[in-house]
Each structure stands twice: as C-alpha cells, then as structure tokens.
Amino acid sequence: xxxxxxxxxxxxxxxxxxxxxxxxxxxxxxxxxxxxxxxxxxxxxxxxxxxxxxxxxxxxxxxxxxxxxxxxxxxxxxxxxxxxxxxxxxxxxxxxxxxxxxxxxxxxxxxxxxxxxxxxxxxxxxxxxxxxxxxxxxxxxxxxxxxxxxxxxxxxxxxxxxxxx
Amino acid sequence: xxxxxxxxxxxxxxxxxxxxxxxxxxxxxxxxxxxxxxxxxxxxxxxxxxxxxxxxxxxxxxxxxxxxxxxxxxxxxxxxxxxxxxxxxxxxxxxxxxxxxxxxxxxxxxxxxxxxxxxxxxxxxxxxxxxxxxxxxxxxxxxxxxxxxxxxxxxxxxxxxxxxx
Numbered sequence: 548x549x550x551x552x553x554x555x556x557x558x559x560x561x562x563x564x565x566x567x568x569x570x571x572x573x574x575x576x577x578x579x580x581x582x583x584x585x586x587x588x589x590x591x592x593x594x595x596x597x598x599x600x601x602x603x604x605x606x607x608x609x610x611x612x613x614x615x616x617x618x619x620x621x622x623x624x625x626x627x628x629x630x631x632x633x634x635x636x637x638x639x640x641x642x643x644x645x646x647x648x649x650x651x652x653x654x655x656x657x658x659x660x661x662x663x664x665x666x667x668x669x670x671x672x673x674x675x676x677x678x679x680x681x682x683x684x685x686x687x688x689x690x691x692x693x694x695x696x697x698x699x700x701x702x703x704x705x706x707x708x709x710x711x712x
Numbered sequence: 713x714x715x716x717x718x719x720x721x722x723x724x725x726x727x728x729x730x731x732x733x734x735x736x737x738x739x740x741x742x743x744x745x746x747x748x749x750x751x752x753x754x755x756x757x758x759x760x761x762x763x764x765x766x767x768x769x770x771x772x773x774x775x776x777x778x779x780x781x782x783x784x785x786x787x788x789x790x791x792x793x794x795x796x797x798x799x800x801x802x803x804x805x806x807x808x809x810x811x812x813x814x815x816x817x818x819x820x821x822x823x824x825x826x827x828x829x830x831x832x833x834x835x836x837x838x839x840x841x842x843x844x845x846x847x848x849x850x851x852x853x854x855x856x857x858x859x860x861x862x863x864x865x866x867x868x869x870x871x872x873x874x875x876x877x
Contacts, residue, residue, distance in 0.1 A: 554783065569789070573789065581827075588791055599786040622797070623749060623781060624746045624747050625759065625862075626748070626753055632786060651873050657866070658867075662866070663748075664860055664866075668858055668859065669857050669859050670855060670856060675859065677857070683869060684868055685860060686862070688857060688859070688860070689854070690835060690836055691858045692835075692836055692864060693832075694834050695831045696790055696829065696849060696851075697849050698790070700850060700851070703828060704816075
C-alpha cells in the first residue's frame, strides 16, 4: 500500500527524530546499548561549517518516519565514492515505498556529487534488506571482513606503543 | 629482520610511488584491472583545499616501500570515526615492522583527530593480514556484508527511475 510522504534535507530540528530512528535500528540489530551519541552531537557533527554527514528525512503527516545518512569516502581504485551509513524506515511504515524513495534520493545525491560508487554494510541475517538491495542493482559480497578497533582497543594500542616509532 | 625506514606525510610528489603500491595491492587481491585512478587524480583528490584522504608513506633509502591512506567517516552510534582504506607494504619489504609502524602511525593520527573507532576491510582469505590485525587488538567480523553499487549500477538505477520520486 502506497502512502503520501515527502523526502527532504534534514535540519537541526529533525535530529531528535533522527536519533529515535537510529535507536530503533540499533534495537532491531540487537545492539540497543550501542548508541552513545546525543541529539547535540548529531547537530554539532552534521551542521557545522565542515559537516561529517548529509542526512535526509521521510515525512508523513508531519511525522518523521524514515531517514538516510551518508558521507563521502574514497576508493584508491575508483576515486570519490559515497557511503550510506544508515537507511531507516520506522517499523510500521515499511513496505510502502519509503525505503526505496530514500535510497533513490541518496543515489541521486551521490551521483550529483560525482560518486563513482556507493557502498554500505548489511547484517548477514537481514535477508529482507539484502533482497531489497540486490533487486535495486547492488552487489552484496561476503568476500570482505569488516575490521574495527573501538575506543578501548585504540587506547590499549596507544598505551602499549607509547613512545615507540 | 628490522631495517631503517621513516614514516612521514605523503606529498604530491609521492603519488606516483603511491599509485604503484595501489596497483601492487590490486594484483595481490586478484583485481589487477580494477585500478582506474591516475597520479593526477590522487594529487587532485588528496591535496586540494578540501582533501578526500590523508596519506603517509614509509621510506627506506629514498625508496617508497609502503603507504597508508585513510579518511574521516561517521558512526551514528559512536560519532566521528576514521577509515583505513589501504595499508600497503611492498612485497620484498614485508615482515620488517613497516606495516606495524604504518598502522601505529595511522592509529595515532586518528586518535589525535578524535576518532571513536577505526575501521577497515580485509579479504576473507588474507589470513596473514587478519592475524596481524587481531594481534593488534582489532576485531574482525564476518557478521556484515559489504554492499556496493558501482558506476554502471548507479547509472542503470537512475535511468530506470528517471523522473520518479
């Protein structure tokens, strides 16, 4: 079932709703306590003179029901690329074309910024999302492992290698 | 066996050597024809007023034997992060501490820029690299799939959805 909604640039005033969507996704991804960021952080990081991300919201009857958030990356094979960090539609508003509209908008923006590739990550058990992305022409690969050093791993490493070259 | 080398910020003049290292890695990763970028591109993208990456080189007896290249990213859970796009040591200079020094330098730079996390991708069959990263405190995960739309997938999508909202 289709419904009326609008996709537009997010403003500072949307960051409260955007954080609610981020928390909803973290819960769905089984990491409800992983969100350490605040509304003030999102405002600082996204709306300064050197913003760290771009964000769009999907609005239905004055309610924020979805969002996309991404930023520039760089490929040493292809050149400038874009990363789609989050594409979120609130649970009761799914299957109405909102996710597709948010993805479509992000692809248009990325293309206008000269991105040679768009990349994002999907959980391996999220088969609905994987099918959706593949249907829209993306290639989902299990060839690469994502490697992360979190804050404590960084501090441990620095403590251990302090003073060394 | 240890050897003398220096890690320093890359300059425009290093981009020729950096591109050679990028091509050496692409060959190792079994994608020798994937590198579409030129020396001029690297200079434009890395040394403009709004650079798309930071790059460091490892130099031994005036020869560039390794490099790291990365850029800012953003986590909606943690805040500002850094991505390590490439960490390359030329084949005959491996196992001499150069990779460790390049990684260590990148971690220090990322920490000084306020990164809450450092992330990168590793090929699932590159067990030497995986062991090296895990030994240094990184977490290597097969939980996420990397999803990409390349240039032709982007153009196909836009052609199909031209004019639609």
